[in-house]
Amino acid sequence: MKITIIGYWGAYPEPESATSTYLLEKNGFTCLLDCGSGALSRLQRFKDVMDLNAVVLSHYHNDHVADLGVLQYSWLVQNTLHNTEQVLPIYGHSEDWEAFSKLTHRFTKGVAYDPQKPLQLGPFTITFLKTAHPVPCYAMRITDGEKIIVYTADTSYTEQLVAFSQDADLLITDCSFYEEQDGTKAGHMTSKEGAIVASKANVKQLVLSHHPHFGNRDLLETQAKKYFTGNIHLAHEGLSFGHAE
Numbered sequence: 001m002k003i004t005i006i007g008y009w010g011a012y013p014e015p016e017s018a019t020s021t022y023l024l025e026k027n028g029f030t031c032l033l034d035c036g037s038g039a040l041s042r043l044q045r046f047k048d049v050m051d052l053n054a055v056v057l058s059h060y061h062n063d064h065v066a067d068l069g070v071l072q073y074s075w076l077v078q079n080t081l082h083n084t085e086q087v088l089p090i091y092g093h094s095e096d097w098e099a100f101s102k103l104t105h106r107f108t109k110g111v112a113y114d115p116q117k118p119l120q121l122g123p124f125t126i127t128f129l130k131t132a133h134p135v136p137c138y139a140m141r142i143t144d145g146e147k148i149i150v151y152t153a154d155t156s157y158t159e160q161l162v163a164f165s166q167d168a169d170l171l172i173t174d175c176s177f178y179e180e181q182d183g184t185k186a187g188h189m190t191s192k193e194g195a196i197v198a199s200k201a202n203v204k205q206l207v208l209s210h211h212p213h214f215g216n217r218d219l220l221e222t223q224a225k226k227y228f229t230g231n232i233h234l235a236h237e238g239l240s241f242g243h244a245e
Contacts, residue, residue: 009210019066115129125142128140171201198232
């Protein structure tokens with residue numbers, strides 16, 4: 001499987017970029033993990049919007065779902081232009097019913113996943129872990145039967161993340177704060193904490209994502225290297241891992 005980073009900012013997109021959005025592909029099946037602000041514009045550098053087979057959402061904060069509305073409109077426009085009736089499933093939890101109900105539109109259908117059960121989606125099996133965040137939010141452990149990718153979504157540090165991420169080939173962590181800060185109240189991790197999860201879980205590679213809008217972001221990687229000796233990458237648009245075939 002292949003994963004490509006489309007958006008990596010927290011809160012809001014800086015120029016020519018997007019907030020949390022990740023493109024997952026294998027054997028012609030294409031899935032979007034979260035759909036943050038700026039996602040639709042940036043996604044089209046890599047994939048046609050009608051090539052999506054599914055969207056899976058971690059939670060309903062705007063920096064993870066802001067572009068769902070324009071994604072729904074894009075499917076409305078393209079179906080109308082081509083006289084087709086394609087429907088895009090958008091998977092989300094139902095703990096916020098008002099937000100979940102908005103996933104269904106004329107050519108999109110909201111589908112509630114059960115966080116207690118694996119979700120089988122094309123070639124992918126996704127399991128969920130509720131994170132430490134001010135609203136219900138779920139980390140995802142994704143496998144195609146060969147490789148394992150873990151996406152923490154938004155969370156402060158918990159030991160549960162270690163077991164959930166164990167032996168992953170790639171770990172994408174929330175990295176909203178620098179080493180010396182405390183993101184617990186906001187429900188986010190620091191560069192140090194993400195690296196500690198990676199080290200304890202024995203993952204192969206670490207990606208620091210969901211970046212802050214202050215400070216020298218290069219320091220995030222420098223700080224993480226103190227606690228994790230594996231490969232560390234600072235998220236940026238187009239950064240990808242694996243193969244789609």
